[in-house]
Amino acid sequence: MRDYYEVLGVSSNATADEIKKAYRKKARQLHPDYAGADSEEAFKELSVAYDVLSDPQKRQQYDLGGPAAFSGGGAGPTGDFGFADLFETMFGGMGGFGGPTGPTQRTRRGQDSLIAVEVTLEEVVFGTKKEVKVNTAIECDVCHGSCCEPGTSPTTCPTCGGTGSVTRVQQTLLGAIRTSAPCRTCQGHGQTIDHPCHECAGEGRVRASRTVSFEVPAGVENGTRIRLAGKGEVGPAGGPAGDLYVEIREKPHPLFARQGIHLHTRIDVPVALAALGTVFTLDTLDGQQELVIDPGTQPEAELTLKGLGVARLGGSGRGNLYVHVGVKTPTNLDDRQRELLEELAELRGEQRVEPVGAGTHGPLKWFKDKLGGL
Numbered sequence: 463m464r465d466y467y468e469v470l471g472v473s474s475n476a477t478a479d480e481i482k483k484a485y486r487k488k489a490r491q492l493h494p495d496y497a498g499a500d501s502e503e504a505f506k507e508l509s510v511a512y513d514v515l516s517d518p519q520k521r522q523q524y525d526l527g528g529p530a531a532f533s534g535g536g537a538g539p540t541g542d543f544g545f546a547d548l549f550e551t552m553f554g555g556m557g558g559f560g561g562p563t564g565p566t567q568r569t570r571r572g573q574d575s576l577i578a579v580e581v582t583l584e585e586v587v588f589g590t591k592k593e594v595k596v597n598t599a600i601e602c603d604v605c606h607g608s609c610c611e612p613g614t615s616p617t618t619c620p621t622c623g624g625t626g627s628v629t630r631v632q633q634t635l636l637g638a639i640r641t642s643a644p645c646r647t648c649q650g651h652g653q654t655i656d657h658p659c660h661e662c663a664g665e666g667r668v669r670a671s672r673t674v675s676f677e678v679p680a681g682v683e684n685g686t687r688i689r690l691a692g693k694g695e696v697g698p699a700g701g702p703a704g705d706l707y708v709e710i711r712e713k714p715h716p717l718f719a720r721q722g723i724h725l726h727t728r729i730d731v732p733v734a735l736a737a738l739g740t741v742f743t744l745d746t747l748d749g750q751q752e753l754v755i756d757p758g759t760q761p762e763a764e765l766t767l768k769g770l771g772v773a774r775l776g777g778s779g780r781g782n783l784y785v786h787v788g789v790k791t792p793t794n795l796d797d798r799q800r801e802l803l804e805e806l807a808e809l810r811g812e813q814r815v816e817p818v819g820a821g822t823h824g825p826l827k828w829f830k831d832k833l834g835g836l
Contacts (some may be wrong), residue, residue, distance in 0.1 A: 466511035466524060468638035474525070478516065478573040478695065479599075479665070485512040518576040518707070538562035558588075565626025566644075567672040568609065568666075568699035572599060574705045576687075581678055583715040587747055587772050589680030596674055596706065597668045599695035605659035607666040607700025611820040626652040631833040666699040676708055684712040695749065717745065723772045723781030730788040731755055746770050746783060746813025753785060 467474050470484045471536045485508065492505040515522045579594055601607050610616060616647035618624045629642045644650035658664030667799025674693050682688075687707045694704030729742060739757035743750055748770055755765075764786055795803070807814055 467512040484659035566650045569701040572695035572697035572704040574704040579663035579710045591679045602662035609664045609666040611657040621647035624652040626650040686710045711836045725771045725783045726793035728786045731791045736789045763787040
């Protein structure tokens with residue numbers, strides 16, 4: 463399977479406009495009605511490549527996984543530049559067998575865009591408003607989308623007279639056949655721009671960085687895509703803007719792990735306090751909370767703080783915070799501490815077996831004796 467960028471004849475960092483222009487050019491060359499039936503497979507390959515690379519989400523998948531990401535047949539001609547646009551490209555607005563239907567518009571809707579934004583757990587729990595800078599296509603502030611140098615305007619195409627198509631009559635064995643094709647002078651638009659804007663080179667838009675604000679709703683899930691209508695790329699020649707999709711990526715938290723609407727954390731309690739009971743001051747996303755450790759708390763006990771988890775997206779209330787308790791055994795005891803523990807064990811009737819010394823008894827001593835006898 464060939465590389466899709468290679469199929470279209472563009473580089474992997476090509477812009478959406480460059481990809482679309484490359485497709486339109488090759489579609490004219492490879493369409494079976496122009497190039498013959500032998501070009502059908504090449505034309506299908508071109509259509510699949512364009513469908514993937516013209517869609518921001520599919521293009522991102524392709525850049526990560528290559529053609530194999532679409533080997534299951536998921537790619538198909540469903541992108542922004544569909545069969546209607548292809549028909550417009552090939553036939554310049556010719557409506558079936560009924561002849562030309564008029565010039566095509568330069569104005570088109572802009573591409574959708576996709577960006578990823580990192581958010582903290584605190585922002586997910588409580589919701590927030592964020593701003594992000596995006597590199598996108600915006601309306602040219604010199605020609606304001608007209609594509610013309612200020613003080614000038616488009617002129618009627620001298621070749622097609624403004625119809626956008628050129629009609630030809632060919633004599634065949636079956637008689638005269640009349641065909642209509644896009645006008646090459648005006649590319650089917652019916653007008654020519656003799657003095658294109660110096661700022662945007664006649665595109666009606668330029669690339670620039672702009673700041674976009676959006677709301678992060680409380681309880682949003684990691685990987686959620688938020689649609690910002692009309693915040694994508696502005697279309698050529700003053701066309702409407704596409705949409706901007708913001709993918710939420712939640713950053714890991716050093717203290718809390720999220721599981722749906724619930725949070726989990728862990729604390730370690732000294733063995734004496736676990737046995738006697740205590741009150742533990744716990745840092746939560748809502749500030750410090752007092753946590754009661756009951757006498758006799760066992761290792762891996764789970765305590766619940768209700769309503770201190772994550773908000774329910776689009777609903778009311780919050781999940782819980784689950785605290786997993788670890789019991790910390792003391793090490794490096796001094797003589798007095800050891801005596802007290804031994805006394806406690808004796809009072810509780812807990813029999814203690816003295817560990818075998820590694821130097822005088824046990825498996826290691828046996829192994830050394832065996833070696834000495836060899």
